[in-house]
Amino acid sequence: MSDAIDRSRGRYAPSPTGRLHAGNARTALLAWLSARAGGGTFVVRVEDLDRARVLPEAEAALLDDLRWLGLDWDEGPDKEGPHGPYRQTARGARYDAAIDHLLATGRAFGCACSRSEVARAASAPHVEDDEGPRYPGTCRALPAAQVEARARDMGRLPTIRFHGRAARIGFADDILGPLEPFGAAGVDDFVLRRADGVPAYQLAVVVDDAAMKIDHVVRGTDLVLSTPRQISLYRALDLTPPRFAHVPLLLTRHGDRLAKRTRPVSIADLREREVDPRVIVGRLAASAGLHDGGGQPLSATALLAGFGSRREIWARMNRNPAVWD
Numbered sequence: 172m173s174d175a176i177d178r179s180r181g182r183y184a185p186s187p188t189g190r191l192h193a194g195n196a197r198t199a200l201l202a203w204l205s206a207r208a209g210g211g212t213f214v215v216r217v218e219d220l221d222r223a224r225v226l227p228e229a230e231a232a233l234l235d236d237l238r239w240l241g242l243d244w245d246e247g248p249d250k251e252g253p254h255g256p257y258r259q260t261a262r263g264a265r266y267d268a269a270i271d272h273l274l275a276t277g278r279a280f281g282c283a284c285s286r287s288e289v290a291r292a293a294s295a296p297h298v299e300d301d302e303g304p305r306y307p308g309t310c311r312a313l314p315a316a317q318v319e320a321r322a323r324d325m326g327r328l329p330t331i332r333f334h335g336r337a338a339r340i341g342f343a344d345d346i347l348g349p350l351e352p353f354g355a356a357g358v359d360d361f362v363l364r365r366a367d368g369v370p371a372y373q374l375a376v377v378v379d380d381a382a383m384k385i386d387h388v389v390r391g392t393d394l395v396l397s398t399p400r401q402i403s404l405y406r407a408l409d410l411t412p413p414r415f416a417h418v419p420l421l422l423t424r425h426g427d428r429l430a431k432r433t434r435p436v437s438i439a440d441l442r443e444r445e446v447d448p449r450v451i452v453g454r455l456a457a458s459a460g461l462h463d464g465g466g467q468p469l470s471a472t473a474l475l476a477g478f479g480s481r482r483e484i485w486a487r488m489n490r491n492p493a494v495w496d
């Protein structure tokens with residue numbers, strides 16, 4: 172195993188918008204395990220930019236749930252370190268600096284289109300994901316002053332968009348294997364800063380992972396469509412992208428993704444019922460294919476003891492969605 176892997180830095184980047192459920196806990200466990208196997212550093216970063224969705228007590232509760240599961244971290248909102256602060260709302264200047272750089276190098280532009288204008292002008296058919304219809308490029312060629320004036324008339328700031336140049340970007344995922352570029356249309360002109368001035372997830376996650384020297388990102392497959400966008404951003408900012416491992420999701424018995432919508436049992440509920448955390452860790456590890464013995468109770472430390480490197484984890488990792496009952 173190379174030095175680079177031995178000194179690796181991983182992270183878990185939760186949004187404090189609700190309670191931790193088994194799906195989040197499983198991603199956190201795998202992120203922790205992959206950082207710690209081989210002795211790497213683990214960082215917790217709180218992604219709290221979307222203030223409308225953030226719940227006041229959620230951060231403390233989720234950190235507490237992670238500790239209860241037996242996970243620990245070297246840097247986080249409760250543990251300042253060399254790359255802090257570890258809450259995104261305290262990192263605004265870094266996002267502004269990245270946006271200024273992208274504007275200056277022609278990789279970003281202001282846009283005064285409303286949502287409905289984008290929707291109307293988007294050429295059908297298009298592949299939609301959680302970012303909505305594909306932006307047709309309306310403001311890209313307009314002088315910045317004209318866009319600003321129009322946004323001002325509308326009583327808002329221009330949205331800042333990335334100039335995606337329809338780049339087609341594939342990558343080698345540590346769990347899913349080599350991935351061809353998604354779709355024919357390539358990287359879109361996705362939003363970097365919203366019209367209310369709030370930096371968008373895509374920008375903040377790249378700026379922070381780079382600044383925090385994260386060399387491998389472990390997260391759910393629900394974010395895999397974002398990864399080519401993020402790799403494109405790394406390149407436009409002259410940064411080296413990390414490795415990515417997208418964890419197959421946990422499904423309900425009915426085949427639905429475990430999400431707030433499906434009202435999964437929270438870790439807090441399990442704690443209240445005095446379930447032993449080792450029961451949860453054992454079952455989560457078994458669902459990932461990392462624990463023989465039918466999901467017997469297992470502490471996070473005991474699970475970690477079975478792995479000497481990240482590579483060993485991904486070699487055994489179950490590549491299919493698992494069911495959580």
Ligand code: GLU
Nearest residue numbers: 184185186218376390394
């Ligand atoms: N904050 C994001 C979420 O909770 C995760 C971001 C990431 O891991 O890239 O869904």
